[in-house]
Amino acid sequence: MQWLSPVGGGNDLPTGQERPSPFSQLVYTNNDSYIIQYGDLRKIHKAASRGQVSKLQKMTVKKKTINLNVKDARKRTALHWACVNGHAEVVTFLVDRKCQLDVLDGENRTPLMKALQCQREDCANILVDSGAGLNIVDVYGNTALHYAVYNKNLSVVAKLLSHGAVVETQNKASLTPLLLAITKRSEQIVEFLLTKNANANAVNRFKCTALMLAVCHGSSEIVGMLLLRNVDVFAEDTCGMTAHSSTTFGIYTKII
Structure with a gap:
């Protein structure tokens, strides 16, 4: 059984440039730093990007x-620049002086989103x-939680949820954080999200269920977790396929 991918393809751009992800409308992945053109920046942005407290x-x-x-010209603040480059001391300096935490850049990303996107956990x-706001969405519909899940950072996922992050927000690829974790085969994060009452029967825009995605992405462990949640194995996607009708699913049931 094969389902249409909920995300599209794309080509990488040179390192250091902000670029579309190979997963269109999902999140940006590695090398998500801003393009640095210092001639276009104010002194405060340059200092923040260089970590010059x-x-x-x-x-x-x-x-x-x-x-x-x-x-700056692309709506990025000093806090954005500090987060992208991992300068925690600058972030602390700016926060202590009551800078705005949730300013949106040109992609509607907050400094928190950029920190998570660029894997700057501190x-x-x-x-x-x-x-900082946890449930703001960027132009792709992603929240901070989506970025933490995409980068498989369980500690940050737990922190976000403990501070009030919404677990069921769908991005424009129609993926909740749980569905995203399944596509990434992040077993620990899937298990954790399920303990936090993430909807095990969530579907994407093709009506592919969490179970279908787990089968499609080849994770018997995640399939087992979902079956323990009594998910509907007979649910149909837009093509009329079910997880139960898949020969692959039959293999997983033998494992479980």
Whole structure:
């Protein structure tokens, strides 16, 4: 049995450029740093991107009314730049001086999303503890939780949920965090999300169930977890296929 992929294809762009993911409308993956063209940036953005806390301190002393939230041409703030490059000290400096935590860049991504997208866990933890918005969606419909799941970061997933992240948000590829975890074959995260009452009967836009996706992506462990949740094995997708009718599913039932 084969289902249409819920996500499309794409080509990689050079390292260091913000680029479309191989998973269109899903998330950006590796090398998600912003393109650095220092000639287009203000001094505050340059200092933040380089991790120069001392320069930022001098700026705030020299200009007491300095705008910490000023945006560059692509709507990125100093906090965005600090998070992308993993400068936790700069993030702390900006947060302590009451910068805005949830400014959106040109892709509607918050600094927290960029920290998670670029796998800067220290920066993400500072923002979550400081009250950053967890359920804002970017232009692809992804929340911070989607990014944490995509990068298979269980500790951040747990932290986000403990601080109020919504577990059932679907992105524009119609994937909830649970469905995304299944496509990534992230067994630990799937198990954790299920313990947090994620909907085991969630479906994507092709009406593929969580169980169908688990079969399609070849994870007997996840199939077993879902069967223990009494999911509907006879549910049909838009092509009329079911997980139960798959010969692959028959192999998994023997394992379980």
